[in-house]
Amino acid sequence: AEFSEPKIVTQVPGPKTKELSKRLGQYQNIDAVHFFVDYERSRGNYVVDVDGNILLDMFTQIASIPLGYNHPRLIAAMSDPKNLTSFINRPALGSYPSEDFVDRLEKSLLSVMAPPGLRHVQTAGCGTCSNENGQKAIFMAYQRRVRGHRPPTEEEKTSSLMNQLPGSPKLSFLSFKNGFHGRCMGALAMSHAKWFHKLDFPVPDWPVATFPRLKYPLDEFTRENDREEQTCLDEVRDLIAKYKRRGEPVAGVCVEPIQAEGGDNHASASFFQGLQNICKESGAYLMLDEVQTGCGVTGKFWAHEHFNLSRPADVVTFSKKMLSGGFYFTEDLKPTEGYRIYSTWIGDPSKLVLLEEVIEEVKQEKLTDNAVQVGTVLLSGLKELQDIYPQLLKNARGLGTFCAVDFPTADIRDKVVSKLRNKGALCVNTGGCGVSSLRLRPSLVLQKPHAELFLNVFNSVLSET
Numbered sequence: 150a151e152f153s154e155p156k157i158v159t160q161v162p163g164p165k166t167k168e169l170s171k172r173l174g175q176y177q178n179i180d181a182v183h184f185f186v187d188y189e190r191s192r193g194n195y196v197v198d199v200d201g202n203i204l205l206d207m208f209t210q211i212a213s214i215p216l217g218y219n220h221p222r223l224i225a226a227m228s229d230p231k232n233l234t235s236f237i238n239r240p241a242l243g244s245y246p247s248e249d250f251v252d253r254l255e256k257s258l259l260s261v262m263a264p265p266g267l268r269h270v271q272t273a274g275c276g277t278c279s280n281e282n283g284q285k286a287i288f289m290a291y292q293r294r295v296r297g298h299r300p301p302t303e304e305e306k307t308s309s310l311m312n313q314l315p316g317s318p319k320l321s322f323l324s325f326k327n328g329f330h331g332r333c334m335g336a337l338a339m340s341h342a343k344w345f346h347k348l349d350f351p352v353p354d355w356p357v358a359t360f361p362r363l364k365y366p367l368d369e370f371t372r373e374n375d376r377e378e379q380t381c382l383d384e385v386r387d388l389i390a391k392y393k394r395r396g397e398p399v400a401g402v403c404v405e406p407i408q409a410e411g412g413d414n415h416a417s418a419s420f421f422q423g424l425q426n427i428c429k430e431s432g433a434y435l436m437l438d439e440v441q442t443g444c445g446v447t448g449k450f451w452a453h454e455h456f457n458l459s460r461p462a463d464v465v466t467f468s469k470k471m472l473s474g475g476f477y478f479t480e481d482l483k484p485t486e487g488y489r490i491y492s493t494w495i496g497d498p499s500k501l502v503l504l505e506e507v508i509e510e511v512k513q514e515k516l517t518d519n520a521v522q523v524g525t526v527l528l529s530g531l532k533e534l535q536d537i538y539p540q541l542l543k544n545a546r547g548l549g550t551f552c553a554v555d556f557p558t559a560d561i562r563d564k565v566v567s568k569l570r571n572k573g574a575l576c577v578n579t580g581g582c583g584v585s586s587l588r589l590r591p592s593l594v595l596q597k598p599h600a601e602l603f604l605n606v607f608n609s610v611l612s613e614t
């Protein structure tokens with residue numbers, strides 16, 4: 150059973166973590182290690198570190214643990230002999246899928262949880278490679294259209310081997326300031342959240358638009374926020390026109406439904422509807438990055454379902470709580486040749502075994518509705534604390550349990566996060582810098598008592614700050 154409350158027995162990180170960090174530090178950089186985890190003892194919403202500290206995990210590592218620690222459903226899936234082969238014989242999925250692979254896709258990724266209007270899906274390894282492969286599917290579809298769907302010429306094929314025109318076209322991808330889409334070169338070219346993601350890496354000079362900066366409370370600033378969003382959409386149009394003129398047409402636009410690593414920046418449904426219209430007008434494809442917002446945490450299975458888009462997004466990427474990376478796409482984006490979206494593993498069926506169970510649990514326990522109910526407790530609690538400590542907190546915001554609040558500076562936020570951790574509430578925001586937001590990414594199994602416990606600990610820390 151889960152623990153009933155946190156228990157802190159040493160400073161966090163404790164002595165055992167420090168000893169293990171020293172050992173690990175012989176082999177790799179350990180500056181990002183928060184603490185070593187006792188994965189045997191961790192349960193539900195509580196993570197236990199190797200020093201015996203029991204912490205309420207309000208960020209679930211990197212927003213990447215769907216049903217908390219050691220969920221019985223996942224343990225049962227692992228112990229079921231019929232699943233064993235998926236864990237032992239990792240297939241080169243693009244060429245040697247297992248007999249039950251289509252069943253597993255249909256029961257997990259193509260179940261009722263597929264994004265509205267999308268019936269094609271490709272698994273991948275992580276969020277970065279989901280976005281990189283989504284990009285590639287878009288570049289291929291764009292060039293098929295440019296070629297009028299004729300096959301590529303020998304010149305196009307051979308020139309591409311040497312990174313030369315016409316086979317390696319001058320295309321671009323539009324992204325947004327403060328967006329984050331991953332750390333390999335294509336996704337990195339669209340990421341603009343933190344310097345340590347970017348420094349020292351050469352990337353193409355693609356267009357970067359401004360994401361709306363909304364004023365809160367939203368109902369008091371509707372006119373200003375509408376104007377802000379319109380200005381941002383005008384800039385997107387201008388950038389697409391500019392890059393067309395300079396011979397690097399925008400083939401795709403990549404955006405998160407809520408910019409997470411950039412500090413939980415929200416925009417309205419009409420902003421995203423407007424963005425989709427601009428894509429349609431300009432012939433660019435729209436890629437929605439649901440790596441952090443997906444899997445039910447915002448109160449809909451996919452955050453972009455809140456936006457009532459008039460047609461499906463062209464690509465929706467996922468990872469983290471979905472346990473497998475991958476992307477959904479429209480018929481138009483289906484590759485027309487083999488080995489074009491491909492890699493040795495291109496996904497991992499054992500993760501689909503676990504994802505099937507996550508999706509079953511989400512359906513059976515109505516965990517997306519739970520995210521709405523528990524999110525309401527979290528957000529109203531943050532708003533109350535904001536009223537009590539106006540000198541410390543502002544802009545309380547959220548969708549489902551995907552909540553955040555801003556501090557005056559990143560430094561004050563870091564001090565509060567450290568105090569929270571030493572009082573048993575863990576919400577380290579994955580190497581925060583620049584933005585001064587405290588963001589919450591609890592699991593789908595967070596219940597009201599956990600939310601109230603967190604808010605009490607948060608209140609006691611704020612009262613000492």
Ligand SMILES: Cc1ncc(COP(=O)(O)O)c(CNc2csc(C(=O)O)c2)c1O
Pocket residue numbers: 211275276277278280329330331332405409410438439440441442468469579580
């Ligand atoms: C919206 C969005 N898109 C793509 C990614 C990349 O996913 P991974 O490659 O890390 O699985 C992420 C990963 N999130 C993330 C948070 S901190 C971090 C890091 O690498 O420092 C990564 C994401 O939030």
